[in-house]
Amino acid sequence: MAVLEELREAVLTGDKDRAVEVTRLGLETSIDPQALIDDAMIPAMDEVGRRFEEEEYFVPELLLSARAMKAALELIRPLLADTGASSRGCIVIGTVKGDLHDIGKNLVSAMFEGAGFEVVDLGSDVSPEAFVAAAREKSADLVGLSALLTVTMPSMKSTIEALEAAGLRDRVKVLVGGAPLSTDYAVEIKADAYAPNATAAVRAAQELVGGRAPCR
Amino acid sequence: MKGRTRVLSLLDGRPLDRLPLMPITMMFAADQIGVPYGRYATDHRVLVRGQIETARRFDFDHVSAISDPCREAADLGAAIEYYPDQPPAVVESKALLGEARQLARLECPDPTSAPRMADRIAALSLLRQEVGGDLLIEGWVEGPCALAANLRGINALMLDVVDEPGFVRDLCAFCVELALLFARAQVEAGADLIGIGDAAASLVGPARYEELVFPEEQRLIEGIHALGARTRLHICGRTRRLLRQLARLGTDILDLDWMVPIEEARAACGPEQVLLGNIDPVALLRGGTPAGVREGLGDCHAAAGGRYIVGAGCEVVRDTPLPNLLAMVEYARAHGGRAGPGSHP
Numbered sequence: 001m002a003v004l005e006e007l008r009e010a011v012l013t014g015d016k017d018r019a020v021e022v023t024r025l026g027l028e029t030s031i032d033p034q035a036l037i038d039d040a041m042i043p044a045m046d047e048v049g050r051r052f053e054e055e056e057y058f059v060p061e062l063l064l065s066a067r068a069m070k071a072a073l074e075l076i077r078p079l080l081a082d083t084g085a086s087s088r089g090c091i092v093i094g095t096v097k098g099d100l101h102d103i104g105k106n107l108v109s110a111m112f113e114g115a116g117f118e119v120v121d122l123g124s125d126v127s128p129e130a131f132v133a134a135a136r137e138k139s140a141d142l143v144g145l146s147a148l149l150t151v152t153m154p155s156m157k158s159t160i161e162a163l164e165a166a167g168l169r170d171r172v173k174v175l176v177g178g179a180p181l182s183t184d185y186a187v188e189i190k191a192d193a194y195a196p197n198a199t200a201a202v203r204a205a206q207e208l209v210g211g212r213a214p215c216r
Numbered sequence: 217m218k219g220r221t222r223v224l225s226l227l228d229g230r231p232l233d234r235l236p237l238m239p240i241t242m243m244f245a246a247d248q249i250g251v252p253y254g255r256y257a258t259d260h261r262v263l264v265r266g267q268i269e270t271a272r273r274f275d276f277d278h279v280s281a282i283s284d285p286c287r288e289a290a291d292l293g294a295a296i297e298y299y300p301d302q303p304p305a306v307v308e309s310k311a312l313l314g315e316a317r318q319l320a321r322l323e324c325p326d327p328t329s330a331p332r333m334a335d336r337i338a339a340l341s342l343l344r345q346e347v348g349g350d351l352l353i354e355g356w357v358e359g360p361c362a363l364a365a366n367l368r369g370i371n372a373l374m375l376d377v378v379d380e381p382g383f384v385r386d387l388c389a390f391c392v393e394l395a396l397l398f399a400r401a402q403v404e405a406g407a408d409l410i411g412i413g414d415a416a417a418s419l420v421g422p423a424r425y426e427e428l429v430f431p432e433e434q435r436l437i438e439g440i441h442a443l444g445a446r447t448r449l450h451i452c453g454r455t456r457r458l459l460r461q462l463a464r465l466g467t468d469i470l471d472l473d474w475m476v477p478i479e480e481a482r483a484a485c486g487p488e489q490v491l492l493g494n495i496d497p498v499a500l501l502r503g504g505t506p507a508g509v510r511e512g513l514g515d516c517h518a519a520a521g522g523r524y525i526v527g528a529g530c531e532v533v534r535d536t537p538l539p540n541l542l543a544m545v546e547y548a549r550a551h552g553g554r555a556g557p558g559s560h561p
């Protein structure tokens with residue numbers, strides 16, 4: 001119990017060294033590794049997201065917390081592979097064509113990893129063709145699209161159409177996000193879901209594709 | 217009253233005939249003259265034509281040499297990607313300062329001979345020749361945090377502010393050295409005012425802003441004043457929590473993004489500060505109606521009281537419907553400016 005609370009605190013304050021230390025301690029005392037993620041890290045990142053919305057936290061704090069979480073995960077991941085509960089599915093993510101904003105996308109990507117998904121991050125300014133190629137090659141369960149510019153939102157639509165044209169649309173779910181987006185827009189372009197922030201993105205991904213196979 | 221006189225009258229507290237109008241246009245201006253943005257950003261003659269044409273069509277009080285955040289970074293040797301119809305952008309994966317210690321080897325180029333900075337300086341000379349005295353001529357430099365982000369990579373810089381504050385301080389100081397050299401050359405070429413864009417500063421939060429960015433922005437503003445020019449500070453994004461500090465910077469114009477309630481800015485800055493802005497450029501100016509634009513500006517104006525300049529929270533985006541922009545123009549035309557500190561219009 002104390003371990004979970006301490007890990008939560010370490011991630012919340014972005015203290016990487018402490019997060020690693022507490023995780024090691026937890027694993028030695030044979031706490032369920034999955035509980036470290038579900039009951040400490042995810043709730044911590046939820047709170048980080050909330051503080052960001054409230055303008056108590058800013059981008060450095062977001063990145064520090066994500067870094068602390070990732071460092072702790074390095075220790076946990078091999079153990080999850082042992083128990084067979086390895087991946088929860090394969091996600092291909094990127095910022096769409098014409099758009100270079102990647103801070104938010106990087107966070108979402110880190111959170112997906114945190115939640116146990118395997119993530120293929122294609123970076124920013126990613127063409128519809130590149131999304132299609134990666135989704136096919138990795139046999140992705142979900143494609144995450146990020147856009148921060150109003151003028152690049154149509155690239156999301158063309159990416160979804162390209163997935164359709166490639167015959168992949170019934171096999172991959174599409175999750176969209178980025179500051180100028182909305183649920184209405186997601187519906188309009190036939191995405192499966194929209195999430196306003198990184199923790200909501202994890203929840204949406206779990207609902208859409210939780211428990212699938214890792215990337216190929 | 218000519219645009220230049222109008223803006224300077226407001227800044228100097230003299231009477232003026234109507235509210236000054238100074239929205240930021242870049243891609244919108246290139247579209248006005250039907251030239252792909254890649255050429256607008258890289259050929260000063262195109263930029264000048266776009267700015268003058270746009271200012272004439274919409275009765276703006278100023279013309280500006282702003283185009284993209286990469287001019288300084290490009291001339292320092294950063295990897296830049298050029299696009300046919302978009303602003304050039306730094307390639308973050310090949311950041312110039314991939315290693316922090318590379319800063320020690322960085323030297324300021326001479327802005328008058330470094331290609332991308334010289335192109336902006338040429339734009340200002342040409343603007344002075346074409347519209348000098350009529351319209352206010354605005355030069356542009358990257359602020360310390362924005363340029364630091366362009367050189368180091370914004371994702372890395374955001375961790376550096378916590379891990380290596382000393383490095384960030386040195387880097388921002390270097391950025392201000394260059395900004396001041398660049399500003400001097402622009403003022404000599406004809407700029408009346410230097411705009412400072414410091415987008416990344418909105419991301420670090422008040423404590424780190426105060427410690428690392430504020431002193432350098434202040435030094436930059438003082439340095440530009442010493443050159444005999446005015447300043448306009450524009451920080452994209454959420455700066456609500458920075459207002460107390462922004463109030464102390466001494467910038468002639470504080471240009472606010474739409475997420476910042478103007479009444480809070482007025483309360484924090486006091487009656488003397490000239491405020492500019494700040495309707496939502498995307499949801500309202502591009503996506504709304506002329507009536508909505510008028511109403512939005514009315515709210516901003518009422519909240520700002522006197523010493524107010526009409527504009528959007530950020531760049532007027534591409535594809536903004538003309539009737540909406542014209543509603544903004546009409547708003548400025550229809551309202552008397554207040555030179556002195558005022559409570560309500």
Ligand code: B12
Nearest residue numbers: 100101102103104144146149150177178179197198453530
């Ligand atoms: C940093 C920044 C930049 C940096 C980007 C550096 C980088 N590597 O990312 C630079 C300087 C390069 C830049 C350039 C430009 N920018 Co900019 N930029 C910003 C700024 C200040 C912050 C964005 C940010 O990182 N926020 C923090 C992160 C954590 O939030 P987020 O991205 O929203 O992500 C969260 C959610 O949206 C969600 N999410 C994000 N992605 C995804 C994906 C999925 C799948 C899901 C589910 C969720 C999700 O989760 C995240 C975490 O909670 C914003 C203003 C602002 N404060 O919002 C402007 C802003 C986004 N930029 C803007 C503009 C116009 C530009 C330029 C066109 C300016 C110009 N003329 O040069 C260029 C365009 C370059 C290009 N082609 O992309 C406008 C966009 C307006 C619009 N709606 O169209 C903004 C809003 C500024 C403004 N007020 O006008 N910019």
